[in-house]
Amino acid sequence: MTLARRHFDALIIGAGGAGLNAALQLANANLRVAVVSKVFPTRSHTVAAQGGVNAALANVQPDNWHWHMFDTVKGSDYLGDQDAIEFMCREAIPTVYELEHNGVPFSRLDNGRIYQRAFGGQSQNFGGAQAARTCAAADRTGHAILHTLYQQNIRARTHFFDEYFAIDLISDDEGAILGALILEMETGEPLLIESKTTLLATGGCGQVFRTTSNAHINTGDGMAMALRAGVPLMDMEFFQFHPTGIAGKGMLITEGVRGEGGYLVNKDGERFMERYAPNAKDLASRDVVSRAIVTEVKEGRGVGPNADHVLLKVDHLGEDIVSKRLPGIRESSKIFAGIDPVVEPIPVFPTAHYVMGGIPTDRYGRVVAPIQKGPEEVVPGLYAAGECACVSVHGANRLGGNSLLDILVFGRAAGQDIIKYLDENPNHRPMSEAGVEKAVARLNRWDKRGEGLSVREVRDEFRKVMEDHAGVFRTDEIMSEGVAKVKEIRAKLADVRLTDHSSVFNTARVEALELENMVDIGMSIVLSALERKESRGAHSRPDYPERDDNNWLKHSLYTLEGDQMDFKPVHTKPLTVEPFPPKPRVY
Numbered sequence: 001m002t003l004a005r006r007h008f009d010a011l012i013i014g015a016g017g018a019g020l021n022a023a024l025q026l027a028n029a030n031l032r033v034a035v036v037s038k039v040f041p042t043r044s045h046t047v048a049a050q051g052g053v054n055a056a057l058a059n060v061q062p063d064n065w066h067w068h069m070f071d072t073v074k075g076s077d078y079l080g081d082q083d084a085i086e087f088m089c090r091e092a093i094p095t096v097y098e099l100e101h102n103g104v105p106f107s108r109l110d111n112g113r114i115y116q117r118a119f120g121g122q123s124q125n126f127g128g129a130q131a132a133r134t135c136a137a138a139d140r141t142g143h144a145i146l147h148t149l150y151q152q153n154i155r156a157r158t159h160f161f162d163e164y165f166a167i168d169l170i171s172d173d174e175g176a177i178l179g180a181l182i183l184e185m186e187t188g189e190p191l192l193i194e195s196k197t198t199l200l201a202t203g204g205c206g207q208v209f210r211t212t213s214n215a216h217i218n219t220g221d222g223m224a225m226a227l228r229a230g231v232p233l234m235d236m237e238f239f240q241f242h243p244t245g246i247a248g249k250g251m252l253i254t255e256g257v258r259g260e261g262g263y264l265v266n267k268d269g270e271r272f273m274e275r276y277a278p279n280a281k282d283l284a285s286r287d288v289v290s291r292a293i294v295t296e297v298k299e300g301r302g303v304g305p306n307a308d309h310v311l312l313k314v315d316h317l318g319e320d321i322v323s324k325r326l327p328g329i330r331e332s333s334k335i336f337a338g339i340d341p342v343v344e345p346i347p348v349f350p351t352a353h354y355v356m357g358g359i360p361t362d363r364y365g366r367v368v369a370p371i372q373k374g375p376e377e378v379v380p381g382l383y384a385a386g387e388c389a390c391v392s393v394h395g396a397n398r399l400g401g402n403s404l405l406d407i408l409v410f411g412r413a414a415g416q417d418i419i420k421y422l423d424e425n426p427n428h429r430p431m432s433e434a435g436v437e438k439a440v441a442r443l444n445r446w447d448k449r450g451e452g453l454s455v456r457e458v459r460d461e462f463r464k465v466m467e468d469h470a471g472v473f474r475t476d477e478i479m480s481e482g483v484a485k486v487k488e489i490r491a492k493l494a495d496v497r498l499t500d501h502s503s504v505f506n507t508a509r510v511e512a513l514e515l516e517n518m519v520d521i522g523m524s525i526v527l528s529a530l531e532r533k534e535s536r537g538a539h540s541r542p543d544y545p546e547r548d549d550n551n552w553l554k555h556s557l558y559t560l561e562g563d564q565m566d567f568k569p570v571h572t573k574p575l576t577v578e579p580f581p582p583k584p585r586v587y
Helices: 017-028 065-075 082-102 141-155 221-228 286-298 319-325 327-337 402-424 433-445 455-469 476-495 507-531
Strands: 004-013 033-037 116-123 130-135 159-162 164-171 177-184 190-200 239-246 263-265 310-313 346-355 366-369 377-384 554-559 564-569
Touching (some): 017 141, 082 402, 164 221, 164 433, 177 433, 221 377, 239 286, 286 346, 319 327
Parallel strands (some): 004 190
Antiparallel strands (some): 177 190, 310 346
16 A cells, blocks of 8 residues: 655644644744644534633632642542642643633633632632632633634644544654554545654543543544553543533533532432532532432432432522523533523433543653553653643542643643754654554454444443443442453454445444544553552542552553553652642542
8 A cells, every 4th residue: 555644743633722732832833733633623522621721810719829739639639640730730820821812712800800710629728718710711611712722723824634533653663653644534545644743632532431421532542542552551440420411411511500609409409418528518529529429319319200310400590690601501401401500400410521541641741651561761752631641630530620721731831842852853763664554454454344243333332331330439340340341342343344335434434443442441441440449539449448548559550462550659749849648538
């Protein structure tokens, strides 16, 4: 096969907030930047982020980055790396102001400053009164940020490959990354992009679960590409279930609803969060609220004909506040739940939302991993940022408002570090034709037509296994069975066939490639969860109900070859301030 080839200084795979913020740094430095996205950039999943982005601007109440850092460390259940958390919380302030100067239309206070709302798990003065730290553009903050960054990239002449699917990274014998093989989804034609640096910014993997807030595109492609390149995934057992998805549907109802004064009730009309988090109540961290909702339902206090959800009350806020500050939520509730929250409460239940783990990086976005069984080191030419990466600022549980912050701070940091890398490494490395052949072979493997299993039936079976065996509550028995079932599904991939009709538009082939990615990611989740014998953050095990800092204050590492598990220590030392030692985590 004769491959078309293009050459760039930097290749960015993914056009969400992390990818576009990195691309903007690079394009403004007059570098040749290619951004590959399997959807039109403004349809990237960042567009769905509702509530806001955290920064200690102190526009509404007293605040500082050190308090933000404390809340993030505590929210992570002390598994977050404190050097990276300090970096993120300090960089939050200039990052938000840079967004503002680029044109993000933040909601405003009467004095003209950026509006900030209350969000869960956030406090003043190291665990004191509730903080108002989350900078918002109504309840469409991600939409506002993504469109602004895309427009700025168009101005800066970033080169976009829209509706292209990334097949695999190309690496040489030393593990250096040389670019990627991508597929034009409309035509089915492959294209090799050779680049001096490659940034993975492909977002999360929520589609591994049957009920999720994530878009159909969130299939963990970048994480799976990294796995196949020999990079382990870190802390994949920590998957956040957002407490307030629309019951039975999964669409998200932002935490900003509770930040504006909404609250949860059970079938008796009781504000049950007062029993689980007496101080923070409905604004406790997400793992705490999710477990509380599941417990209420399991103990018979659920609402509805099947008693399978609880209610989120907003009607007491009044139509003016709901229409002004939560217009998208009102619209979503009408469309997907058939109710107007101004009049009646919203039925909610936890939905798979966010993966805290991912590709291990340092705070500059450089992928740090033991390549080809050697010592841990920076992988030459490879960066990762956003939800697909794990700088470990979220640890075992992410705070609301820190996800947009993560993608923006570390996308920006990665872009700035790539500029320095290219100054020191101005030339392309020789392309590895063996690496190219390996990537092409993966693409050709999914040109299988005829009788066999369909992608859809295997995918549906897999997603149900993940929901049943890696959900909010986990035990050894449940997860051991989950590992066995994921292995069975992985074996079934050899029998998957594409139909002649569906392959006309390459849809089936892309879905098969995505399924292969998801199964590898699913194994990293269930196996990492089985190995971690404690309860910490979003990882809740009734058979090991306590957090065990003596044995488990460490990051997990899953390697694809042989489904191997390893561990490494948490960075408990910040950059410039005193560390926050582990304490009981109560709200």
